[in-house]
Amino acid sequence: MITLKNILLKYAQRVILDIPELSLIEGRRYCLIGENGSGKTTLLRITAGTLKPDTGTIQGLPTEQVGYMPQAPYAFSFSVKKNVEIALDDDPNCEALALAALSKVGMISFAQSRGNKLSGGEAQRMALARLIAKPRKLLLLDEPTSSTDIRGMDLIESTLLDYNQACGCTLIFSTHSPAQALRLAEEVVFLDQGRIIERGPATQVLIDPQSEIARKFLRHWQM
Amino acid sequence: METIRQIFDLLFGVNPELRQIIWVTLRMSFFSTLISSVIGIPLGVLIGSNQFKGKRLLNRILSTLMGLPPVVAGLIVFLFLSRSGPLGTLKLLYSVTAMVIAQVVLITPIMTGLTANLISIKAPLIRETAAGIALTPLKRMLFTIYEVRVQLISTILVGFGRAIAEVGAVQMVGGNVQFKTRVMTTAIMMQTNMGHFEFAIALGIVLLLIAFLINSLVNRIQDRQIT
Amino acid sequence: MKKFVLFIVLGVMVISFTACTKAPTNPVIRLSTTTSVNDSGLMSYLQPVFEKDTGYTLEITSAGTGAAIEKGRTGDADVLLVHAKASEEEFIGEGYGEERVPFMFNFFVVVGPESDPAGVKNAATAADAFKAIVDAGQAFVSRGDDSGTNKAELKIWKALEIDPVGQEWYISAGDTMGKTLTMADELQAYTFSDKATYLAHDNDLALLLEETDDMKNTYAMIAITSARWEDTNYEGALAFIKWMTSNKASKMIAEFGVDKYGEQLFFNLDQ
DSSP: OEEEEEEEEEETTEEEEEEEEEEEOTTOEEEEEOSTTSSHHHHHHHHHTSSOOSEEEEESOOSSOEEEEOSSOOOOSSBHHHHHHGGGTTOTTHHHHHHHHHHHTTOGGGTTSBGGGOOHHHHHHHHHHHHHTSOOSEEEEESTTTTOOHHHHHHHHHHHHHHHHHHOOEEEEEESOHHHHHHHOSEEEEEETTEEEEEEEHHHHHHSOOSHHHHHHHTTOOO | OHHHHHHHHHHHSOOHHHHHHHHHHHHHHHHHHHHHHHHHHHHHHHHHHOOOTTHHHHHHHHHHHHTOOHHHHHHHHHHHHSTTSTTGGGOOTTSHHHHHHHHHHHHHHHHHHHHHHHHHHHHHHHHHHHHHTTOOHHHHHHHHHHHTHHHHHHHHHHHHHHHHHOOHHHHHHHTTOTTTTOOHHHHHHHHHHHTOHHHHHHHHHHHHHHHHHHHHHHHHHHHHHHO | OHHHHHHHHHHHHHHHHHHHHTOOSSOEEEEEEEHHHHHHTHHHHHHHHHHHHHOOEEEEEEEOHHHHHHHHHTTOOSEEEEOOHHHHHHHHHTTSEEEEEEEEEEEEEEEEOTTOTTOGGGOSSHHHHHHHHHHTTOOEEEOOSOOHHHHHHHHHHHHHTOOOTTOTTEEEOOSOHHHHHHHHHHHTOEEEEEHHHHHHSOOOOEEEEEOOGGGEEEEEEEEEOTTTOTTOOHHHHHHHHHHHTSHHHHHHHHHTTHHHHSSOSOEETTO
16 A cells, blocks of 8 residues: 655645645556646656655655656667666666567567657657566556557557556556546546545546536546 | 968978977877866766755856966966975976866866756756666766767867967966977967067967867767757 | 237247247157066166156067067067167167167076075086086076077077087076076076066075176167158157166166165166
């Protein structure tokens, strides 16, 4: 169980994130959904450890084997294969593992291409390959398909599903797309202006939202 | 006309003193640039990639040092190396080593500042990604340097250009001693003071050519980056 | 009639007025001298008195001997005050000046570390001193800038048939007397200097040898001819030379430095 308690982050009097409590069960797939600026990225960054909240604690985080993919992940200008290998921490088998991961996300033909020549969507797939190249306990992904085309999105989603089932990895991802949330998540956490407005099983929150704000957000989306 | 003939003779002839002066200049500039880069670039990467307390103050100090007048740097190093100074026993005054020391004082802040600026553009994104895959800080730094390697080369060339063109500090701590610490810039000053304009002009032409070469290289590199 | 008389009277007044004040047609005299002369302080000592007495304004520039003389060739000076006889004679030979007017002298000195490892103190002439320095393997700092001082120094080496240029122990600075003395001080080496600059300079070097025949240094003035450059102030140059060789100036020159250093720094030629 991963528990976030009393997480508060302010910037010049404005509340960026205010989470009194959020508990997450290991192995489950969670989706953070909400408008731009609702705090999705901030919550992910705090959980990943790249941003420190003003107050609050996170308990139950796996000490290692946390993987985090930021928005617009950086691709170094060496080969795509090497870009993935660097996530494998000097494992003697890293080359094979990297190639296998690239294969899963449909990027094997890019193995020798230079990282800086990739499109946004290709870079996101490569970044995912980095994370799934070895087993992990927790994956944090910030809008992992924001730059991909339909095929790329498909590949990423199926890879994540497979990975989650194969090694029981907890998955927390953010998205703008309720459809993606429905496809990929077991539970949905709805954020607005830094606060959790609603949370629950994906089918419930997305199809029959309780809160007014959630309803407004989802009204443009036709099922 | 006669003057131009003499200049040509000096440039393409076998004037050993001219060649020796150019050799000392290149040797000094090479070591100044090397040491300044070895200190300045990693320092610049550290400053550019990280947020820390007092960073603003450090940047302000860096800016001031970047604008340090060469004669002031020369004076400070001179006072340190002088007989009555703390490092007088090293007997380094009026040597190429002393000139390199003064130039390192001048050029390291420039290398640091330019590198930090260069890095700070890409650093936050690299940082975020690196944290996500648990990259060690050392590897992160090395990869960051790799990412800006081409611009770093042009930064190093800028440093070399400063070293080769500097005159105030090297005159003070080097003393412009014939056959020992006479470099192109101090030789030009001296020859002009003595009224020997042909020699000064010949040296000036060589210096201009080198500066032009460096500038073209820097421009070529920067153009390649844009395409 | 009245108007005519008025005109004449005014005219006479104007003419006599200009004649009475004897204001020089060109009041600015450009003096080109060497750094040694300037560094000694002699010119700043004489300048205000000269300007008051004659109504001229003196514009003094100083440079190494070579550059100082060159100013005469390029029309950037009206009168030279240097101390390099051979170069001066060459200058006149080229037709840039009519004559050189030697008017004062002083001596060069050999200075070095207090400990005097070469035993220069016991030398009788500068040549002996130089030889002792070489024999003792000591370092010698030279101005190396073709100045009057440098030329005098090289003359001594020539007499010894030693070529110091390029040798390990010979440090050729290519700079003014002041900077050369600083270098010798820093390295605690021997050097050859004019006495005035040595005394005025702050250093830890000891005066080891002075007033030998081969260290006499004569200063001369040359008025630049107006034949080459139209705007040369030949009249002013002659006025300057006249004043500098006057009794008043001679007296001032003889007194210069006595208060501060307890001895004369410059001697008049007729003494």
